[in-house]
Amino acid sequence: MPTTPSTSPSTAAPTQILLEPLTPHAFAPFGEVIQNPRTHHNSPTLANTQANQGSAEKWLDITSMQDWYGRGDSGQPASLKFNMFVCYPRSLEISPRSQRSAFCVRVLERHPFTPQTFIPIGLGTEDTGTCYLVIVAPTLPLGSEARHREDGKVPGPQPQGPGLPDLTRLRAFFARGDQALTYGAGTWHAPMVVVGVKAVEFVVVQYMNGVAAEDCQEMEVRGGVEVEVGDVKEVASGNMGRAEGKARL
Ligand SMILES: NC(=O)N[C@@H](O)C(=O)O
Numbered sequence: 001m002p003t004t005p006s007t008s009p010s011t012a013a014p015t016q017i018l019l020e021p022l023t024p025h026a027f028a029p030f031g032e033v034i035q036n037p038r039t040h041h042n043s044p045t046l047a048n049t050q051a052n053q054g055s056a057e058k059w060l061d062i063t064s065m066q067d068w069y070g071r072g073d074s075g076q077p078a079s080l081k082f083n084m085f086v087c088y089p090r091s092l093e094i095s096p097r098s099q100r101s102a103f104c105v106r107v108l109e110r111h112p113f114t115p116q117t118f119i120p121i122g123l124g125t126e127d128t129g130t131c132y133l134v135i136v137a138p139t140l141p142l143g144s145e146a147r148h149r150e151d152g153k154v155p156g157p158q159p160q161g162p163g164l165p166d167l168t169r170l171r172a173f174f175a176r177g178d179q180a181l182t183y184g185a186g187t188w189h190a191p192m193v194v195v196g197v198k199a200v201e202f203v204v205v206q207y208m209n210g211v212a213a214e215d216c217q218e219m220e221v222r223g224g225v226e227v228e229v230g231d232v233k234e235v236a237s238g239n240m241g242r243a244e245g246k247a248r249l
Contacts, residue, residue: 019227021238022134022173022181030136030171030187031115032063034180063182067207068113068159069214078114078209085118085202087194089130095228103195105135105225108165108188109218114207116183118192123177123200130196131236134173134181135227137165137188160186164219172227174235196232 020026023042024033037043037059051058069078092101123130140163165188175181177200183189194200208215229235 019133019172019174019229019235022175022179026171027134027136027173027181029138030189031184032182033175034062034117034119034182035178039178063115063117063180065115065117065182065205065207066185068185069207069209072113072209072211072214074209074211074214076209076211076214078207081206081208083204083206085192085204086199087132087192087202088199089194089196092195092229092232093226095226097226098228100228100230101232102226102228103133103193105170105190105227106221107218108137108190108221109216110160110186110188111183111206111216112159112162112186113209113214115185116204116206117180118182119180119203119205120175120177121201121203123198125176125178127177127196127198128233128237130194130198130200131177131232132175132200133190133193133195133227133229134175135170135190135193136173136183137167137170139163139186139188140166160184160188164188167221167225170225176236176238193227195229196236 022033024035024044025042027033035043037046037048038057046062047060049058049060050056065080067078067080069076090103092103094100095102120132123132139160142161142163192202
């Protein structure tokens, strides 16, 4: 997988950020949350209709899946792929600062020309021992990119822009089994992080064209970013106080 140069948090970075619940509003700069508007009061307004002889409610256009590969240099067309990721629980470390368990983000990646949807299967809301973390960063404007890149090269245009991730504005969300999500095309994100006691299977939907540099770009986060998780059971059951989970930059 192609790796862009590593980057590290700037000295101006805040030292801590909150671990937040995944909501459509909070996640909007990075993509979309997919959830049942009947059971999640914070859902955006969606059109719906009756289906299946009235035994089903059908919500329409629940997420966007647009092919941006026409902007790639190779001209290689992409097709829609359904893959499955079986994500095992990650090892957590004990934060030297808080003495609580934490996940260290060492890699961020992006898919410049496609959204990517993660749909968990087999993780119920009753599974309060396991949840998953969605860790994302906005993209820096190109001027900052030029200052940060070591090889002087600028990748082609993409929906979020070609810049490196802004680690000073990294966000970490915790999600439940009754939520799926779509990373917007080009959104910097950590490889999926499951925490807790069991593996989670995800059906993953995205466009791909087989050109490695256009399908996925990855970079190392020098020194890592520590996301404080604390008690996974508290996080997974949604009982965590908002100020408890923190990421240290
Ligand atoms: N997000 C994640 O876990 N992984 C990927 O985006 C991937 O395509 O490898």
